[in-house]
Amino acid sequence: MAEQEIDVVVIGAGAAGMMAAATASQRGRGVALIDHSERLAEKIRISGGGRCNFTNTQTAADRYLSRNPHFCKSALAQYSQHDFLELVNRYQIAWHEKKLGQLFCDDSAQDIIDLLKAECDAGGTLWRMGTSIASVEQVAGGFTVRSSREHWRCQSLIIASGGLSIPPIGATGFGYDLARQFGLAIVPTAPALVPLTFDPKDLYGELAGVSLDCEARAENGPAFRENVLFTHKGVSGPAILQISSYWSPGETIALDLLPGRDARQLFEEAKRSDALLPNVLADWLPKRFAQAFCAALVDIRPMKQYRPAELEQVAARLHDWQVVPCGSQGYKKAEVTRGGVDTNALQSKTLAARNVPGLYFVGEVVDVTGWLGGYNFQWAWSSGWVAGSHA
Known part of the structure; x- marks a missing residue:
């Protein structure tokens, strides 16, 4: 199978992955977005009772759990809840505020999925849904990513594969395994936001x-x-x-x-x-x-x-x-995963691995876990935007 060259490969087409792909592609980077699921962004679709609590007006670093509680500050400052709300308004998505600063779509979570897909398409992102990853290797100048459909050679690799929560819609430990492969430590994981x-x-x-x-x-x-x-x-x-x-x-x-x-x-x-x-x-x-x-x-x-x-x-x-x-009630009923890729192994300003040039981790796979109420989606938007801006 011949190798194709591209600037950036993003693994995981959820909230953080689509945000990263959209940001990188709109910078003029060639981006391939790969996900093992046939269905796009199932976790967004089922969130908030189907209306997606997409951010929180009270977002701040003290709403997040991490071994390094200061790590998330940079990303949240670079791309804030106000920035994402501006994007939502640009797409004329109707929304309302519930208690405690929680913002929901008036109609459907599908509005947020459609927004992210449109942002990716605007930059020319290549979609590879229903595509599993066979292997990832570091090579001179970047990485080789072998999938069930093709082989890619890329300069930057963004891991947005999520955590272990809600396995029925496709959650796996892929991101943690890949981090270990490259020598990054993992903070022990546990179900969070769970009965x-x-x-x-x-x-x-x-x-x-x-x-x-x-x-x-x-x-x-x-x-x-x-x-x-x-x-x-x-x-x-x-x-x-x-x-x-x-x-x-x-x-x-x-x-x-x-x-x-x-x-x-x-x-x-x-x-x-x-x-x-x-x-x-x-x-x-x-x-x-x-x-x-x-x-x-x-x-x-x-x-x-x-x-x-x-x-x-x-x-x-x-x-x-x-x-x-x-x-x-475990990962099956957990909204998110606590723990993940140790933030000490990442640069807070870029989400890049300190010791692996060109490798980025974003979203739930990282040891940053938000409170209930839209905080985890905001971390996805912020971390995805930051990595996409540097990859």
Whole structure:
């Protein structure tokens, strides 16, 4: 099979890969974009309930996890959330802001996919979907990339192959294997933004479907106040997904079930009444949850029959319910992968490997993991643009 020469090969046609290919090709570089999947950008398509939470107005470095928390600053500054929003507006894509700075398409995530494809086409990017990589080798002046369809010789190689999250739509460890091949270290990976699982006895019975406002915290990480959703396997919802990125097996999580309220004051006001304890709590909590929660701690009886110490125990647990998850629902349900290519091996200003000229890593494959709410897409846009600007 004859070798074809091209300036840049991008492996992975997801968010970061298309952004890198579009940026490089519009600089006049010849670009081939290769992906093993036949379908384009499945992760974008299914994101945000099909409407793609494409960025966040509050994007800043402190919204990202990494062994080097400062690494992402350069890329985020070079191509910000405002830059991507300007691109979205240029394509006249209707969007709206939900809570906490989250921006979504009004119509469909397909609008973002179409935008990225059009940007790639504008630069003359060559598409190679449904094409697997057989081998990658470093050669004088660049790399040889052998695929199932053809062989390429390129000056620059951008790896945008993603992480391990959601394997049913094509996630693999290709990027990590390639990094190791070239001597780059990998920060251990784990599912992130993922539902957590519990022993049923720790969840006070069958609570699947119950949702409540909550402040959740892992042992190492910030607190997040958003909804918690009880499932048949454990807990999910935005607050749990957020803290899952900071949680490690065996660690405790703490839930304040009445954030911004004072259970002790509530009990003080109701302590002489004939109302049952769960009914008092049902003013602030879902009734089914209040019943199960109280039954696990005390006998259910009228408020005036409880000793102060019993009510104090319930109040303390409401504001600091500590439980140890059994695990998580794994990569199949994880929105992203924590860990990845060690940022110490990369240049923050270019995303290039320090010791392998012409090799770049972008997006989820890198040890940069954003909070829930559009931050991971913004990292994809920023890192892809930076690599595409230098490759």
